[in-house]
Amino acid sequence: MTYDAIIIGAGVGGLTTAALLARDGWRVALLEGHIEPGGCASSYRRKRPDGSSYVFDVGATLFGGFQPGGAHDWVARRLGLRFPVVPLESAMQVWLPDRTVTRYGDPAAWRAERARAFPAQAAAAERFWQNQEGVADIAWRFAARNPPMPPETAGDLLGLIPAMRPEMLGLLPHLERTVGHELRRHRLTDPALRAFIDAQLLISAQVPADEAAWLFGSVALDLARQGVFYAEGGAWSIARTLADALIRDGGELRYRAWVDQILVAGGRAVGVRLAGGEELRARHVIAGQTVWDVARLLGEAAPRRLLRLAKETPEAWGAFTCYLGVDAAAVPAGHAEHHQVLLRYGEPLGEGNTAFISLHPAHDTSRAPAGQRAVTISTHTRVGPWWEARAAGRATYVERKGRWAERLLDAAEVALPGLRGHIRYQQSGTPVSFARYTRRAEGMVGGLGQRPAQSGFLSLGARAAGVPGLWLVGDSAFPGQSTAAVTQGAIRLYRALRRG
Ligand SMILES: Cc1cc2nc3c(=O)[nH]c(=O)nc-3n(C[C@H](O)[C@H](O)[C@H](O)COP(=O)(O)OP(=O)(O)OC[C@H]3O[C@@H](n4cnc5c(N)ncnc54)[C@H](O)[C@@H]3O)c2cc1C
Numbered sequence: 001m002t003y004d005a006i007i008i009g010a011g012v013g014g015l016t017t018a019a020l021l022a023r024d025g026w027r028v029a030l031l032e033g034h035i036e037p038g039g040c041a042s043s044y045r046r047k048r049p050d051g052s053s054y055v056f057d058v059g060a061t062l063f064g065g066f067q068p069g070g071a072h073d074w075v076a077r078r079l080g081l082r083f084p085v086v087p088l089e090s091a092m093q094v095w096l097p098d099r100t101v102t103r104y105g106d107p108a109a110w111r112a113e114r115a116r117a118f119p120a121q122a123a124a125a126e127r128f129w130q131n132q133e134g135v136a137d138i139a140w141r142f143a144a145r146n147p148p149m150p151p152e153t154a155g156d157l158l159g160l161i162p163a164m165r166p167e168m169l170g171l172l173p174h175l176e177r178t179v180g181h182e183l184r185r186h187r188l189t190d191p192a193l194r195a196f197i198d199a200q201l202l203i204s205a206q207v208p209a210d211e212a213a214w215l216f217g218s219v220a221l222d223l224a225r226q227g228v229f230y231a232e233g234g235a236w237s238i239a240r241t242l243a244d245a246l247i248r249d250g251g252e253l254r255y256r257a258w259v260d261q262i263l264v265a266g267g268r269a270v271g272v273r274l275a276g277g278e279e280l281r282a283r284h285v286i287a288g289q290t291v292w293d294v295a296r297l298l299g300e301a302a303p304r305r306l307l308r309l310a311k312e313t314p315e316a317w318g319a320f321t322c323y324l325g326v327d328a329a330a331v332p333a334g335h336a337e338h339h340q341v342l343l344r345y346g347e348p349l350g351e352g353n354t355a356f357i358s359l360h361p362a363h364d365t366s367r368a369p370a371g372q373r374a375v376t377i378s379t380h381t382r383v384g385p386w387w388e389a390r391a392a393g394r395a396t397y398v399e400r401k402g403r404w405a406e407r408l409l410d411a412a413e414v415a416l417p418g419l420r421g422h423i424r425y426q427q428s429g430t431p432v433s434f435a436r437y438t439r440r441a442e443g444m445v446g447g448l449g450q451r452p453a454q455s456g457f458l459s460l461g462a463r464a465a466g467v468p469g470l471w472l473v474g475d476s477a478f479p480g481q482s483t484a485a486v487t488q489g490a491i492r493l494y495r496a497l498r499r500g
Pocket of ligand 1: 012257258288439445
């Protein structure tokens with residue numbers, strides 16, 4: 001049988017596309033190599049000898065896009081489902097070396113907090129934030145009209161016209177600018193404020209202010225204001241909800257189905273070959289992988305343009321993660337669920353100098369044995385040294401893992417003093433682990449750095465592979481990383497496929 005669409009990978013991007021198409025009656029096969037859906041936004045269960053268990057989020061822990069009009073909300077309405085999410089306020093607590101900053105979602109509370117936390121240059125900083133919010137508002141309104149971004153065909157260009165509004169003309173000069181440019185324009189030199197913005201951009205745009213595209217950055221800095229959510233039961237609840245909808249609507253979802261090859265005939269993608277040799281055919285093949293992995297899966301059929309793109313796309317970050325089971329006593333009463341820590345000013349971000357710490361809310365008793373909390377801590381890390389350490393032998397790799405875990409615990413102790421004394425369970429993940437579980441090239445996760453040359457109109461579109469019938473979705477493609485962003489990309493692809 002020939003499917004209408006084969007989707008490779010049950011990450012949130014692939015799942016969302018598959019579920020939307022199945023809802024419209026398409027014959028869909030979603031092929032996932034792993035035994036759970038969700039990819040970087042999944043969870044795993046770790047059983048304890050006494051029969052209790054932890055549910056750890058492997059990567060994503062804090063979710064946007066579920067507010068009315070957000071990307072996940074659009075999908076929920078389309079599929080007639082309810083995601084098991086609850087709003088969080090505040091979004092997170094940010095720990096700088098000499099102060100803390102609470103990222104409130106409530107606009108008035110956030111305005112008061114930023115003035116309190118960064119009193120130096122307060123007036124200029126306020127002008128910057130108001131500018132950021134104004135630009136973000138225009139960008140969100142544009143996104144809500146589901147424009148065909150980035151435009152890849154004449155039809156897309158035509159399709160953009162109804163999404164345009166006069167207010168967007170004012171954004172044109174911003175297209176090439178970085179957040180750093182805007183900070184300079186407002187003459188903001190306060191090192192604490194700049195470090196705060198760099199750290200926030202690192203987790204949402206993957207690059208600091210001097211590199212982050214201003215339009216993307218303005219949106220990335222706006223996430224708390226738009227509303228953030230906790231997924232009840234763990235991140236995998238989002239993916240499982242989508243998987244249930246796919247199956248309900250007659251889609252096929254196969255686990256332990258690694259795709260080894262995207263099949264191309266007559267210059268068109270016609271199907272896939274699985275690791276066991278089975279071949280499946282489809283009118284459309286949708287790859288939920290990174291640009292590097294799509295090039296690998298095409299093998300000799302990869303167009304030269306795609307190979308060049310894969311070569312020219314700057315390396316992405318990897319993640320080093322710690323999964324901890326800790327006594328509930330480690331968490332002070334009333335503590336936020338999410339914390340970002342910057343240990344030292346003036347030093348590069350990532351590699352343990354910044355860390356993101358997520359605790360599941362105490363009300364969710366499904367996540368840890370009674371009296372404990374499940375914690376995920378992550379830091380950005382360069383992938384190359386991890387592969388070198390692994391090549392150097394087990395001892396070198398294990399020693400490095402141990403050192404990085406200590407760095408993360410040092411950072412986590414800032415938000416959770418005395419944490420080490422409360423640890424009941426501990427496991428770490430490296431880019432090598434992420435490569436094994438998600439098959440992402442070298443374990444690069446979290447999408448591409450949103451620099452002006454790789455962002456917005458210049459980001460990779462669904463047709464970037466350059467092979468008719470082959471479509472990209474996921475955090476390599478527009479608009480970038482996060483479950484909300486890959487969902488936006490999936491909606492965009494779904495609409496393009498429906499137009500035919
Ligand atoms: C440490 C970390 C923290 C993060 N924190 C957040 C956060 O708090 N909030 C947020 O919104 N986002 C966060 N993100 C980013 C977010 O998780 C990702 O951007 C998003 O989940 C990526 O989705 P995706 O659809 O691109 O696919 P992926 O998650 O990469 O999934 C791809 C899927 O394809 C499967 N696959 C790969 N190759 C094949 C093959 N050949 N055959 C079959 N199956 C295959 C994989 O097993 C995987 O399931 C974080 C990411 C990381 C790593």
